[in-house]
Amino acid sequence: MLNNSLSINAIDFKTLEQEVYNVVLEFGRSIMKTILEGIDKELMESRDTEVYRHRGKKRTCIKTLMGPVEFERVIYECKNEEGKKSFVYLLDEYLKMETIGFMSTNLVEKMVENVSNVSYRKAAENITELTGQDISHAAVWNVVQELGERIARQEQEKVKAYHEGKLEGTKEVKVLFEEADGLWINMQGKDRKGGNGNKKEIKLAVTYEGWKKRNPGRDDEYVVVNKRAVAGFMDAEEFADLLEANINEEYNTGKIKVRVLNGDGAKWIRGCTNTAEKHYQLDRFHIFRAILRHVYDKKEAKKIARLIKSGNIQKALERIEELKYECGGECDKVEKLQNLEEYLKSNIDGLILYHERDNIELPEPPEGIYYRNLGTMEHQICDILSLRMKGRKMSWSIAGANNMAKILALKASGKLYDEIQSLMSPVVSEKLLDKFVEVISTAKNKVEEIKRKIPKVYSMRRGQIPYTGCAMTEGRKAIRNLVSHRRLGEII
Structure with a gap:
């Protein structure tokens, strides 16, 4: 004590x-x-x-x-x-x-x-x-590692239950938004081997029901509603099944009228549309970045971007074709334009925003919920995975990165501590x-008993500054006048 x-x-x-x-x-x-x-x-x-x-x-x-x-x-x-x-x-x-x-x-x-x-x-x-x-x-x-492996085993059981039709979520929503993207991270040791050198892509997908205002009446900032995330190293089919199992665990999918999947055009993301009926949308950030990177004339790049925004997809493709001839046949410029054209054509079904499509009848959102433009994935990648798993000369094993990603995805979903408890x-x-x-x-009684046994503490003796209130001699007056208006450094 x-x-x-x-x-x-x-x-x-x-x-x-x-x-x-x-x-x-x-x-x-x-x-x-x-x-x-x-x-x-x-x-x-x-x-x-x-x-x-x-x-x-x-x-x-x-x-x-x-x-x-x-x-x-x-x-x-x-x-x-x-x-x-x-x-x-x-x-x-x-x-x-x-x-x-x-x-x-x-x-x-x-x-x-x-x-x-x-x-x-x-x-x-x-x-x-x-x-x-x-x-x-x-x-x-x-x-x-132990916790991540337990989460992975639980996910496998969830996917198995999904395939057996045993996952029956109860929450009812009319619209569900999904976004997916990948993060390339540095690998270490034997896990460096592979077609992409020392990096591998870890997959991440999030689902949410819409947006709500962060501070109603104060600003125009929005946050997504009921975000749920899944992540890990897996092939396209396994990841698509995990995403769908996660959705079926939470929602009554029979009541969902519209599902929209936003992605950058990667094959594994498009593969997520095979597990259920979804409307695919190519992420706007990746569209405009591709246009700026591949069109040699930046003024023309802006024109093509405006055509895409206004829904004139065919005119945008025609303009790209015309630029191939206007560049004088330079191989590198033509090759870049060709790559851009192939990228847009392979994702042509996702170039129009979901709420501007004739084949989508969008239900009215619930009170306080808004249906906005998709495109939160770069932010999600940064906040959920990148801040912890990339940079600072970090490198990972496949197992270590997979386990960390599982934990980070649960944390982003707001379910990490419940999962640990379960x-x-x-x-x-x-x-x-x-x-x-x-x-x-x-x-508590023991504490009180110990306190009573503690010896009394003697308080500090306090007194006045020496000579305070005493008679002032001529000598003390002279010393006081000598030092009263001078700094210590001047006296020493």
């Missing part, structure tokens, strides 16, 4: 705060130990002794937000369903103490929260400082609440 009498070397507030914090962490670990061992004892006394045979106690250490909690729990011998001998911990089963590497769910959440924003090393430093225990960057990495199942029975209250109340 802290000694709060004033020492010779006065303690500063920062150190005092840290010392108190460490004491609180230690006290919290003591409470956890008391609760866990008390529950284990209760389970031992109330168990069916014919089914569960006592085989001694085992010391265990679980890392928590308060630091490592060491306690003893009883191990029991029993018969499994096949009649074979097995060993169980009743405490683990009763509390459903699912952990990752003997780390509590709360600690895992804090680790994931940190590592989704900063590097593994920085995340380890933050957690070490927060919990008062040594957490290595390798431990944080292991948590991400994957780790840290459920505590209501039957134990009274027991917890009793133990914590006892702990």
